[in-house]
Amino acid sequence: MSIQEITQRIPLFKKEWTPTLKRLAEHEHAPRWNALCGDRLTQEDLNFVENFHNNLNQRKGSYSYPDHTILKWITDLKNQSWWFENALKGILLEKEFFLIPFMSREDLQTSLVKIVPHSLPLTNIIVNPTSGTTGQPILCPSHPKSQGCYDPLIQFALSKNGLSHTFSYPDMAAIQLCAQQQTITYYTVHSYLKGAGFAKINLNNPADWKTPESPALFIEDMAPIFLSGDPFSFYQAILKKIPYQPQALLSTALTLDGFLYEAIKKYYSCPIINFYSLNETGPLGYSCPHDPTALHLLPTDIFIETITEDGHPQQEDLPGEIVVTGGRNPFLPLLRYRTGDFAILDKTPCSCGDPQPKLKNLQARKPVFFLDSQNNLINPIDISRILKDYPVAFHQMIQSKNKSCLLYLHFFYPLSSSIQEEIKNKVSALFQHTISLELAEKNFLPGEKFLPYINELNFKEYLSP
Amino acid sequence: MKNNGPALSVLMQRLSALPDDFLSPLRGAEKKPLPNEIDVCAVVSDLIFDTGGDYPGFAQMQKFYPDPQSANMNYLRIVLLICYIYRDPAFDLSSLNAGKIMTFLKSSRLEELAKLIDFLDFITDSERREELSRLALFGASLLPPGENETIFQDRLTTLDSIERHKIIEKTRAAQIRAQELRDELARQAAYEAASKMSRE
Secondary structure, three states: OOHHHHHHHOOOOOHHHHHHHHHHHHOOOOOOOOOOOOOOOOHHHHHHHHHHHHHHOOOOOOOOOOOHHHHHHHHHHHOOOHHHHHHOOOOOOOOOHHHOOOEOHHHHHHOHHHHOOOOOOOOOOEEEEOOOOOOOOOEEEEOHHHHHOHHHHHHHHHHHOOOOOOOOOOOEEEEEEEOOOOOOOEEEEEOOOOOEEEEEEEOOOHHHOOOOOHHHHHHHHHOOOEEEEOHHHHHHHHHOOOOOOOOEEEEOOOOOOHHHHHHHHHHOOOOEEEEEEEOOOEEEEEEOOOOOOOEEEOOOOEEEEEEOOOOOEOOOOOOEEEEEEEOOOOOOOEEEEEEEEEEEEEOOOOOOOOOOOEEEEEEOOOOOOEEOOOOOEEOHHHHHHHHOOOOEEEEEEEEOOOOOEEEEEEEOOOOOHHHHHHHHHHHHHHOOOOOOEEEEEOOOOOOOOOOOEEEOOOHHHOOOO | OEOOOOOHHHHHHHHHOOOHHHHOOEOOOOOOOOOOOEOHHHHHHHHHHHOOOOOOOHHHHHHHOOOHHHOOHHHHHHHHHHHHHHOOOOOOHHHOOHHHHHHHHOOHHHHHHHHHOOOOHHHHOHHHHHHHHHHHHHHOOEOOOOOOHHHHHHHHHHHHHHHHHHHHHHHHHHHHHHHHHHHHHHHHHOOOOOOOOOOO
16 A cells, blocks of 8 residues: 555554555465555544443443433434434433334335434445345445444453453454455554554455465464454365464354354364444444353443334343444434344343343344355355345345255346346356256335345255364 | 314413423333323323213224334324313313314324424424414314304414425425435445454
8 A cells, every 4th residue: 555545544554553564465475455444543533432442341230221321312313313303203211212113224225314413424424335145235324433443342352252462563453254255355454453453355265365375374474363254254264274273263244153153163272252243233242251152232332122023122031123222323323223133132140240231042144155066155245246236126045955046036127137147147156157046036025024045955964174 | 163162372371381290101002001101092082081972992092002113102292282182171071072083183184293293392382382272173173263264274274384394494405415425325335444353
């Protein structure tokens, strides 16, 4: 990166951090970097992140009703957001929080202008599209300062699970492993971590790498303190026999349990931290060090509740849909946002000492992968990526036990058969054209709940590290 | 419409002197009632009974339970205000038609009104107090003294128009903002976002 490119993306960059960037850029076995990225934090943003970090340690034990900070936040937004103004009509906030109407994923798609504060300047807005692997993609507006808060949240989760490290230059804080046909890859340093390095790499694109051994050599030499990724990418690292042992694994994006958890736990001798986070909400939970199957609520600036199917507060010992209020994203204030994920909200005291409630039996985004005829894993993110370029409103892909696939598509408007054939070819190419793939049009109802990816195969029969 | 309704000034005064009790929380459908909660169903039922109707059954009263999924809290608060208006001693309850009252309380007109105006405005704003008082008279098919139907409807339409004009202005502002947001999101989607160490 040129100095201009650096300071544009890392406004608080310090010259003394240059060797880390140089090392990442020029490493003999570095991947082909295809993007430039930085934290985009200004000093004001960094102050915000540091203040957020301080508040993280003020854990909240009482959780039956939003506390005064959340209520004040909601009240302030009544005059700033049309959504809040409408939703709060007729509501006495001190007592009737649980009667506020819900916000849904569909509302983020169709009513975003009502939610985003109407007078907030849109400078510094950044866009995080959702992956589209668990629902239709949404463009989530965000701000560098809310993204910047990921670092203290991650540090907190790591420290609770035994990794207490004060990150700074010349540390390589982390490498994020991806395993997709295609994704952005970049290297950077984080200002909040005082110049510690970070890189995002893709294990599944051979064209990114000098040699097949390069990913392992690069990771080994950079020696990141922790690896982040999703269960799929960690599993790919195992299949590729990448030997590097970090001090922790931060597993995100998908629920890590069962067969994959056991395989990863067997291979890596470090703590594995399940990290529950949504694009819309940011990080929500981290796995309890005493019970990795449970996730403590991570931030202190949100209120979490669970509800029944008809929208009433769920009993504490029963699973309910997770609903989120609050957050630190000025462009996406959430008011009783229904996540579509389910869990039991456990408010009982925990032996680990964190008083914040836990989510147990989380039914969130389970990894769904597909297989080609050679049992190579296909990541559904790559399918979503293809479909994003077409006027597809909804989609559902099902792989049956004989590996044949059926891709249902709901188009915004009729598409010619040649365009549909083009979609089919692109998706089939992910499978090296080795499995049967059929396309069919289907009308999904707005608001209809369905899984975009379903696989009827039993993976244990096909995979072994 | 009959020309023997109460004076508007009386009803507007009543609204402006709304007791604090009416700002208590509303009782939810599946909860045990707490002492300081208002049961909208009970308030409506009692009014219907006192105007000569039978106590409505559960099916008839479904609409008057708070339901976050249908965002009806503001509507219920407005229903409560109208019931409160009808309880003014200036109304002769025995001469009101229970069926008409029930139809009015369940009308889409009140639901639409609730989408536009916060119930508190009907207490604090004099034009909104007049609007709600007139609507209460309309719901009971009554006219205030000194007005015929034409004058009454004209004034109601004017009050409605003032509000609608504000809504139109707000809608215009929303359209401009929506375009601005779409443009900026489209522009930013072409650039990389900020670096973060986890993914979703």
